[in-house]
Amino acid sequence: MNCDAEGCRSAAVIRIFELHEDGSLVHPMLCEQHALTIIGGYYRKCTENKAPLTRKTSAHFTLACIATCDANDIAFVFLRGEDGTYFPLEMGKLEAWMLGVLLSRRAKTNRPSTHEAMAALIDGLGGGLHEVIIDQIAELDYRAKLQIARSIDVVTVGVRASDGIALAMATGVPLRVDLELISMNTARAARSPVLEAFKRAGRASDR
Numbered sequence: 001m002n003c004d005a006e007g008c009r010s011a012a013v014i015r016i017f018e019l020h021e022d023g024s025l026v027h028p029m030l031c032e033q034h035a036l037t038i039i040g041g042y043y044r045k046c047t048e049n050k051a052p053l054t055r056k057t058s059a060h061f062t063l064a065c066i067a068t069c070d071a072n073d074i075a076f077v078f079l080r081g082e083d084g085t086y087f088p089l090e091m092g093k094l095e096a097w098m099l100g101v102l103l104s105r106r107a108k109t110n111r112p113s114t115h116e117a118m119a120a121l122i123d124g125l126g127g128g129l130h131e132v133i134i135d136q137i138a139e140l141d142y143r144a145k146l147q148i149a150r151s152i153d154v155v156t157v158g159v160r161a162s163d164g165i166a167l168a169m170a171t172g173v174p175l176r177v178d179l180e181l182i183s184m185n186t187a188r189a190a191r192s193p194v195l196e197a198f199k200r201a202g203r204a205s206d207r
């Protein structure tokens with residue numbers, strides 16, 4: 001299959017899901033070069049975050065872009081804050097693919113997804129999910145906490161970041177990212193040698 005970029009005849013190897021700020025969704029299958037241009041652009045935005053630690057609480061985030069590669073088990077995911085902050089995270093390809101599916105069928109279907117079922121479970125047990133916060137990273141493994149209100153107390157449940165994002169998408173509750181984690185990732189996006197290629201491709205897109 002050829003790259004979806006206009007006039008490009010290279011083989012398509014990377015699936016991109018991009019949810020634009022106007023709510024439109026595009027999901028082209030691209031060659032490495034065209035995909036790197038988009039991914040690099042997001043990484044550059046991640047390095048341009050304004051010091052988030054000057055704020056008291058983090059912004060609400062939504063999914064901005066998912067990139068999954070045929071040949072690779074790691075996928076790149078970018079979240080966009082309502083204040084223009086960007087947050088990159090890596091996750092397994094399957095988890096990212098699932099988020100892509102959720103994005104592309106935002107209209108409700110009759111069959112509940114696993115995450116809609118999780119939300120129904122929380123409700124059924126008398127809780128109310130009121131926030132998801134991504135707050136930890138160990139190696140490349142991001143973790144999130146579900147804040148669930150139940151009668152007079154708040155129960156906190158630890159989940160994978162991908163499940164937290166999916167639950168926030170399925171229920172519409174706010175998704176936040178820990179401020180320190182944003183600062184750490186802003187610095188990391190700027191210096192990681194692994195990301196050099198992405199950043200070069202991002203700079204190339206300016207010309």
Ligand SMILES: [Zn+2]
Binds near residue numbers: 003005008033034
């Ligand atoms: Zn191409």
